[in-house]
Amino acid sequence: MRPGTSRVRTVGELFERARAGDPRATGQLLSLVENPSDRLREAMELLARHAGHAATIGVTGAPGVGKSTLVAALVGAYRQVGSRVGVLAVDPSSPFTGGAVLGDRVRMQAHATDDAVFIRSMASRGHLGGLSWATPQALRVLDAVGFDVVVVETVGVGQSEVEIAGLADSTVVVLAPGLGDGIQAAKAGILEVGDVFVVNKSDRDGAGQVVRDLTAMLRLVPPGPHAWTPPVVRTVAHREEGIDALVVELRRHRDWLTTSGGLAERRRWQAREEVEALAQAEFLATARSVLGEAGVSDLADAVVRGALDPYTAADRLVQAAYRAQHAASSTPYGDGSALVL
Amino acid sequence: MRPGTSRVRTVGELFERARAGDPRATGQLLSLVENPSDRLREAMELLARHAGHAATIGVTGAPGVGKSTLVAALVGAYRQVGSRVGVLAVDPSSPFTGGAVLGDRVRMQAHATDDAVFIRSMASRGHLGGLSWATPQALRVLDAVGFDVVVVETVGVGQSEVEIAGLADSTVVVLAPGLGDGIQAAKAGILEVGDVFVVNKSDRDGAGQVVRDLTAMLRLVPPGPHAWTPPVVRTVAHREEGIDALVVELRRHRDWLTTSGGLAERRRWQAREEVEALAQAEFLATARSVLGEAGVSDLADAVVRGALDPYTAADRLVQAAYRAQHAASSTPYGDGSALVL
Numbered sequence: 104m105r106p107g108t109s110r111v112r113t114v115g116e117l118f119e120r121a122r123a124g125d126p127r128a129t130g131q132l133l134s135l136v137e138n139p140s141d142r143l144r145e146a147m148e149l150l151a152r153h154a155g156h157a158a159t160i161g162v163t164g165a166p167g168v169g170k171s172t173l174v175a176a177l178v179g180a181y182r183q184v185g186s187r188v189g190v191l192a193v194d195p196s197s198p199f200t201g202g203a204v205l206g207d208r209v210r211m212q213a214h215a216t217d218d219a220v221f222i223r224s225m226a227s228r229g230h231l232g233g234l235s236w237a238t239p240q241a242l243r244v245l246d247a248v249g250f251d252v253v254v255v256e257t258v259g260v261g262q263s264e265v266e267i268a269g270l271a272d273s274t275v276v277v278l279a280p281g282l283g284d285g286i287q288a289a290k291a292g293i294l295e296v297g298d299v300f301v302v303n304k305s306d307r308d309g310a311g312q313v314v315r316d317l318t319a320m321l322r323l324v325p326p327g328p329h330a331w332t333p334p335v336v337r338t339v340a341h342r343e344e345g346i347d348a349l350v351v352e353l354r355r356h357r358d359w360l361t362t363s364g365g366l367a368e369r370r371r372w373q374a375r376e377e378v379e380a381l382a383q384a385e386f387l388a389t390a391r392s393v394l395g396e397a398g399v400s401d402l403a404d405a406v407v408r409g410a411l412d413p414y415t416a417a418d419r420l421v422q423a424a425y426r427a428q429h430a431a432s433s434t435p436y437g438d439g440s441a442l443v444l
Numbered sequence: 445m446r447p448g449t450s451r452v453r454t455v456g457e458l459f460e461r462a463r464a465g466d467p468r469a470t471g472q473l474l475s476l477v478e479n480p481s482d483r484l485r486e487a488m489e490l491l492a493r494h495a496g497h498a499a500t501i502g503v504t505g506a507p508g509v510g511k512s513t514l515v516a517a518l519v520g521a522y523r524q525v526g527s528r529v530g531v532l533a534v535d536p537s538s539p540f541t542g543g544a545v546l547g548d549r550v551r552m553q554a555h556a557t558d559d560a561v562f563i564r565s566m567a568s569r570g571h572l573g574g575l576s577w578a579t580p581q582a583l584r585v586l587d588a589v590g591f592d593v594v595v596v597e598t599v600g601v602g603q604s605e606v607e608i609a610g611l612a613d614s615t616v617v618v619l620a621p622g623l624g625d626g627i628q629a630a631k632a633g634i635l636e637v638g639d640v641f642v643v644n645k646s647d648r649d650g651a652g653q654v655v656r657d658l659t660a661m662l663r664l665v666p667p668g669p670h671a672w673t674p675p676v677v678r679t680v681a682h683r684e685e686g687i688d689a690l691v692v693e694l695r696r697h698r699d700w701l702t703t704s705g706g707l708a709e710r711r712r713w714q715a716r717e718e719v720e721a722l723a724q725a726e727f728l729a730t731a732r733s734v735l736g737e738a739g740v741s742d743l744a745d746a747v748v749r750g751a752l753d754p755y756t757a758a759d760r761l762v763q764a765a766y767r768a769q770h771a772a773s774s775t776p777y778g779d780g781s782a783l784v785l
Binding site (some may be wrong): 415 | 484485487488489491492493494498506521540580638671708711712713715718720722723724726727728730733740741743744745747748750752753754755757759761762765767769
């Protein structure tokens with residue numbers, strides 16, 4: 104076998120190569136966490152020990168506001184100061200936006216030959232947005248292998264805005280003029296997820312009005328526990344205008360997070376959410392495998408018929424998982440010794 | 445004690461009164477399912493046996509499209525044919541839309557003195573939309589006490605659109621002209637949740653264009669397993685124009701659901717989702733109560749520090765719940781006899 108060709112590497116080998124800057128090894132690690140297998144657990148154990156150093160930035164906003172152009176410009180700005188930058192682009196699987204997103208990706212090609220920039224497109228969970236379950240794991244990979252900044256770009260449709268705010272240290276919400284009156288009201292919810300707001304395409308008519316509306320609405324948001332006031336930055340991303348100001352605000356937000364204790368609090372909250380979600384998924388998988396597809400369907404049918412109320416049906420599901428665990432663990436466990444951190 | 449005053453009634457008494465058309469009893473049942481207590485379980489068991497007969501209709505769309513006016517007109521149309529109609533209005537808790545929603549509620553006052561119409565506002569789960577966990581239970585109450593039609597109105601922000609499609613038999617997506625170009629693309633996801641589309645305010649400029657755009661986009665959606673093609677209905681809700689056509693399309697959709705077997709399939713899927721979500725919530729509550737707030741925080745901290753990977757932390761949480769259950773059930777259970785449907 105020739106050296107350097109595609110023999111299967113251990114997780115440790117992949118990790119060392121990725122840390123040394125090999126984009127193929129980084130890509131293979133990402134594939135590993137995207138596709139559940141025995142090696143996923145091994146990878147997660149290794150990665151957990153090295154993650155937590157990157158500045159993670161979520162960029163979200165409606166289609167057409169110029170998110171990808173902004174992310175490309177942001178990557179350029181971070182490269183100029185020598186940072187290694189990872190980008191996770193969570194694409195909606197909808198056929199309607201697929202084309203446009205693909206087009207946007209092309210603009211990132213300026214960075215394609217730069218090994219200190221790593222770009223990965225990821226599938227979103229469903230037609231209505233929502234991050235893939237692998238997104239936190241992928242973020243952890245890029246963090247652990249040494250990227251200083253990791254940008255997660257999501258199309259602001261449905262659930263993804265909420266989720267990105269739960270995942271990144273700093274969330275950038277991008278708006279642009281020309282998206283109609285209704286959009287401001289429709290998107291009232293974004294006010295609470297944005298740490299920094301960008302009005303992109305701010306050379307266009309109506310940009311000033313968007314900035315004024317946004318600023319007025321932000322004034323009405325009750326300040327959080329640590330009183331960060333989200334700034335509004337005007338950019339023209341395709342001409343790289345305003346990008347330096349955005350980087351300054353992002354740094355200011357991160358400094359504030361660190362000094363206020365907000366970063367530790369946010370990360371603890373994120374870890375808790377992640378652990379609980381994984382535990383629930385594990386529990387449900389056990390319950391399903393015990394009852395089998397037919398057993399779960401029978402429970403659902405009983406609820407539809409009115410023979411069982413949903414709470415009682417849920418109890419049955421819970422008891423099934425417990426019984427299975429009881430049977431499986433009666434020999435190996437039993438002394439309660441496993442609960443040591 | 446005077447008869448008819450506010451002595452505490454049994455769940456059975458409340459149910460009988462609500463079925464007989466007493467709106468106060470219906471309201472008390474709804475309060476019961478909104479606030480977890482011992483009586484909730486009792487109520488759910490009773491309701492489960494009587495629900496499943498109502499036609500449930502979700503109405504969603506961005507703020508400003510005129511959803512509430514449309515719902516008021518729809519209620520009027522159903523009343524004309526003698527149907528009893530329940531309305532659940534899921535309000536976003538955001539202070540920005542609170543006022544507008546309150547204003548919309550006023551338009552429903554035309555039906556306020558009609559005992560065959562019951563209107564309830566419900567809080568949404570969070571700032572970014574999403575139905576309250578009590579919404580399915582509230583829907584079941586109105587169904588079980590005999591409303592022929594139950595309309596759930598949600599503001600189409602974030603997650604609620606997805607959830608409403610998982611809850612109602614028929615989902616109406618409302619659009620209106622004048623909401624900008626971006627909205628069509630931003631809302632590509634709605635194409636997949638709508639069973640019937642309404643272009644409201646269709647007397648305004650641009651309505652024809654919205655209908656054309658929508659129809660063109662719908663043509664691109666791959667047909668579902670049963671090949672229902674969602675119709676597009678033009679309405680001017682405040683003048684009650686187009687409402688009869690909407691009722692016709694909703695009836696056509698329901699007939700199609702029934703004859704295609706789609707209704708049974710949809711209800712089975714909804715029941716399964718509900719049971720699994722309740723089981724996961726029950727499991728997590730057990731795990732949290734075993735480990736305590738401090739124990740769960742310790743797990744999260746260990747993940748943040750890199751001492752534990754999230755999967756291993758999740759295992760600890762799962763094992764804690766199992767062990768608690770094992771300890772609690774070693775006497776009363778043990779013969780595996782509880783798994784009878």
